[in-house]
Amino acid sequence: MKVQTPDWVKHAVFYQIFPDRFAKADPPSGCYIPTATEFEPWTSPPTPQGYKGGNLWGVIEKLDYLQDLGITAIYLTPIFQSACNHRYHTHDYYQIDPILGGNEAFAALLDRAHAREIKVVIDGVFNHASRGFYFFNDILENGPHSPWLDWFRIEKWPLSAYDGDRPANYVSWVGNRALPQFNHDNPEVREYIMQVGEHWIRQGIDGWRLDVPFEVKTPGFWVEFRDRIKALNPEAYIVGEVWKDAAQWLDGRQFDAVMNYEFTGPTIAYVAGDRVIRELVEFHDYDPYPALNAEEYGQKILELLNLYPWEIQLAQLNLLDSHDTPRMVTLASEDLPSLKLAALLKMTFPGAPCIYYGDEVGLNGGHDPDCRKTFPEPSEWNRDLHKMYQDLIALRHHYPALRTGNYEILLAQDSLYAFLRTLTDAEDVIIAINAGEQPEQLTLDPLCPNPKTLELKYGDRTTAQSLTSQGTTISFELPPRSGCILANP
Template sequence: MVIKTPEWVKDAVFYQIFPDRFSMGKPPQPHYNNHIKANNLESWHSQPTPQGYKGGNFWGIIDKLDYIKDLGINAIYFTPIFQSTCNHRYHTHDYYQVDPLLGGNYAFQEFLKQAHQREIKVVLDGVFNHVGRGFFFFNDILENGPFSAWLDWFKVEKWPVSAYDGSLPANYASWVGNRALPQFNHNNPQVREYIMQVAEYWLHQGIDGWRLDVPDQVKVEGFWQEFRERVKNINPEAYIVGEIWKPAEKWLDGTQFDGVMNYQFTEATLAFAGGDRILRQHVDIPPYYPYPPLNPRKYAQRIHHLLNLYDWEITLTQLNLLASHDTARLLTIAGGDIKTVEIATLLLFTFPGAPSIYYGDEVGLLGGLDPDSRRVFPPPQSWNQNLLKYHKNLIQLRHKYIALRRGNYQPLYADEHIYIFSRKYSEETIIVIINIDTQPRNITLNLCNFPIKINEKIFGDSTFIYEQIDGKENIVFNLLPRSGSLFI
């Protein structure tokens, strides 16, 4: 079987946005007077709470599109945007309506138009395993009990349904036993068709792909194969990426997803870049393990294993990330250590697959586990400008050099402190060197064992020289403490 994945994803740099917290804007006239305004929002800059709304919307995101474009982003992944009764919107009420707090369907269409004008792709979060209690078909069951016309859309175990009384068991199937999230009966052909039509509808509206929430919870045979077929029939270049935290061979056989959120890369890279600086209290709850520390040799082994799990076409369209709305913030995980963030970010932008930045990480936004990781995007006076410049430079290099996007990945050297690898595409070869030691390091490599001609440094502060020792030509790298550099 020849596996085909979207070409644009191989050249993409993603930006993940949690819509309630990114930016609040005002709609243009004449729509401003018709804009539905909330009257009980949390203060924008106060600490986020589990249930409070900040009021971010698509008008605010439109205002920030030039910033996003200037950063070098060409794809955005949104956490859920549909009508819901929670700030994260994983409790869907209506899959055909963008939440009114976000500006509704009109604001989203205006955003989509302006994003596409800037050549920015848009991927939405598809929460197709479960819904909120206010979802019409489940709400009909709450109102009419066993007389509901939509009874078989969910798995009711006993009457009367106990949707709100915490003193009683939730007597219907729900996500991880959470009564607020009734689980679809995916064996029902009507449910299956409904979900497929939702996916098709938003593709017809112009979105560029779906990120699928907890797709491993949908157990029905052939469900995701049909989903892929229907999506690709509308847009063969639509991106389908699943939220799978563990090795995902089962879903990446070419018949289901184009990639997954690559938490396997996340945990290895943080364990290598941060070592014992990783704060366990910020990583113990999500199901990934950026600990214990990895030295360069062990990191090389983990990366070798990871790169051999999937077909190369799939590897090139993995969604690689260092943090998300389900984890603590990168800088907080690293205990405030900027060098850990820099090394991990360099590895992110030089790894096969599409890199993804969680909004605000590029300017040093802090935050522990949910809800703290979902703080509002900070004002410019709070930005770490050096970290922002670091991100911009790496993004620019990734766009400039095809080897960093599509080139083969080859580990070249690893010891207790130094890791070297190459990305090669046709005649273009990029060399990446990482020193995780707190001391400067010099390394001499004989050109017989390092047969790659380096001409110049393109990123970082480390240096190199060629010299002859005992009649043999060598290359000597002088590496700064806890740093990374790129050479060509």
Template sequence: MTPTLGCRPAWARDAVFYQIFPDRFARSERVAKPSNVRTWSSPPTPQGYHGGDLWGIIEHLDHLVDLGINAVYLTPIFQSACNHRYHTHDYYQVDPMLGGNEALRSLITAAHARRIRIVLDGVFNHASRGFFQFHDILENGPDSAWLDWFHIHAWPLVPYDGGRPANYTSWVNNRALPKFNTDNPAVREYLMQVGEYWIREYDIDGWRLDVPVDIRTPGFWEEFRSRTRALKPDLYLVGEIWREAADWLRGDRFDATMNYEFAAAAIAFAGGDRVSKALVSNRSYRPFPGTDAAGYAQRIEQLQSAYGWETTLVQFNLLASHDAPRVVSIARGDKATLRLATLLQMTYPGAPCIYYGDEIALRGAKRYDRPHRDPDARWPFPWHDTSSWDRAMLGYFRELIALRHACPALRSGAFHQLHAKGQQYVCLRRDDSDTLLVAVNAAESPAELRVPVSPHLVDGQPLAAVFGSETHATVAGQHVQLPVPARSGAIWRAIRQ
């Protein structure tokens, strides 16, 4: 595949994202907290607050810089009555518990000074029971001035009693989330202006857009892209679509999707039969059953064929998120699965995203025999207990990210799959000045891989180990021998002669 660049933001090719769930990342003394906030180290619950805030993120930006992060995706930050803030009360007000609008402005200023971009989460399909216009309907019934902002079917509205009909449309029948009537021009204009406001007034760098497929109003997302891009031509737009979604990435709506299809393939290969089907059975992606290298390579080929190179270069490639179990949990506690999947992620074209805490192997679900529960992937970051950090994992992430930044070929170079047999996989990344081989051995025993490298490399050409190995290699007979220990991976760089 030959690298090209079109209407997608060029900076996304070079981005390494870090996803932050604000209530659980860091808590600052600058923001006064209500008395019933949970202690920081206590187990997360579906509705409890731990009191993380945006000032806390500012105070720990150096951790992100040290890790090699240059882009942050924040889950929703607008005023809300839930810890994840997908139930928006006010689209123009950052939640006071997070520090308010001043904290966001300070965060963006501090992040931009460190060359870190900020992407916000936009929830425009539905609001909340506390959203002013919907609350007005609850208070005034048929006399409300805002009836046509939502889908009202009968009276009275029943927003809390699950034993009676709600009488209004809500997202996935969750009556806490009344669905906007985006066919109403006034609603549509309101949401467009929200999208524009945070770009114009706060200089955000992108939007991650929640459940976009559920907004079926023709032209909605095309207009959103046109209007927001008019304000910031390199704005990054990511749609939360779990399936293969090439039809959404034709240049008229989004630049990328949350690439759960890549995550599923990488985890299925890296984890193999360790993957807990029960844990992910209630999610919208399928990192099961475990697959071999050939199965992984085939899925990668399908994804690249579906999206094309230009889109592949800026896809949002995650392995975990607030909506999915952590990789170590999916693999029943096996940390090697996280290391291998991360090696695949960081050497694949697109923008990799680390879910907060994965770099220290932050705990997730401890029971693997039942469906995932969201709080299990939302533990607070243990700043107070650095002894709990997996320092080896942190070093692994740092070294791998640093190599990605140092090697343009790993970000935007051509991509070729050279070897996919059994549990061993090798790909090549190449640009005009650099060639790298990435080898992964997902098996329980060491492997000596004989990899065909013609026409990319020539006989006699040496390769220097640059990650995960100290053994160098030389091309002979149009092949190269790569020794890879069990459950590990390595990267070699071709030496030009």
């Protein structure tokens, strides 16, 4: 069958927001947000259960900032009513959490983001709910007399929803009794989730990021979900959280893409090398170690690009870190050049780059909850890093080849990696990386029709000063731990 993914995703730059930690603002007059004297101080270290009080009105106030950065799409981690700061414990799939501003704030966010041509994708937690979810709560109250027993997988009685010294007696996600798992084989459950998906598409969201979709084993479930979502909006984006080979879900009948951790791991292993702090990632399901040289990295990239159809590759969600992982800069022993090189590779790779909030200003963090710190005040920003992100995003928007052009490796040797993105005979963009500790002279034969017109668009002026061409060959110098972009005017 012909594989088709949303066109807008191929040109998008995403920004992932953890709503409790990104921004907060007072609601407009007449709009109510529950306030608490026990919200944690905004600048104090985050805790597993404490709220900072971030809200969607705060996100709205930051839209100008995001637009100035070059962002064209937002991915929001869960926003439905819940009793936890990350909101993966859903209470009500039809209500935006009141602490975030409720349905009114979300409607305003959609309107104002769309007015800036910024798309909004939200998190769908459809594998499990919470102890506070109406149908499960009814079971806790009424036991075997509840009419909703078959919505979940009850094993025996009595249920123990809170006492860890006794068996829970119901199936929950990874054994966490706070997250009772749906019985997706039940047609009523299936229809409920389908209608939730449709409802928010009708409200104007631009897609769904699906949490742990590989846990849903019911045959045809995600096929139906796609069919019903695409019937309402063929350009809606459906992206799954699958950390490894996702070919079984990327067959053109289910997801448009996945969170591309298969890009994340090798990229960090190449640019950060032995700087990677292994104890920060050894329990995560991606591979930023052992260190890779350029040849090994190139082989990983070729394997990845051969894994899925090109139409899928152009819609993949490419990331360096997320709310589920340590921040990349911390993972790389706080080495900023590692982050900069990885950002360069991400912004020039096929697929949609996604920035985890705060990465662009140097926000660091280790294990959860440390990777979910609040967005820092401007006085604490790394301005050089912010400008780098702004420049790279602008170049991605400017050159179509960086979005949909072919990807060809030109050099992969020792610490040096270079590749060509080309869309037409008239547009060639070369990206080169020196991940080593010494300056290096590169000589490339990209077979460009006009190599003499290539100019430095990003990188050190040493590279611009050393750039020469002879026939179809170009030569230039790369300082240590640096990268560049060369392109036609």
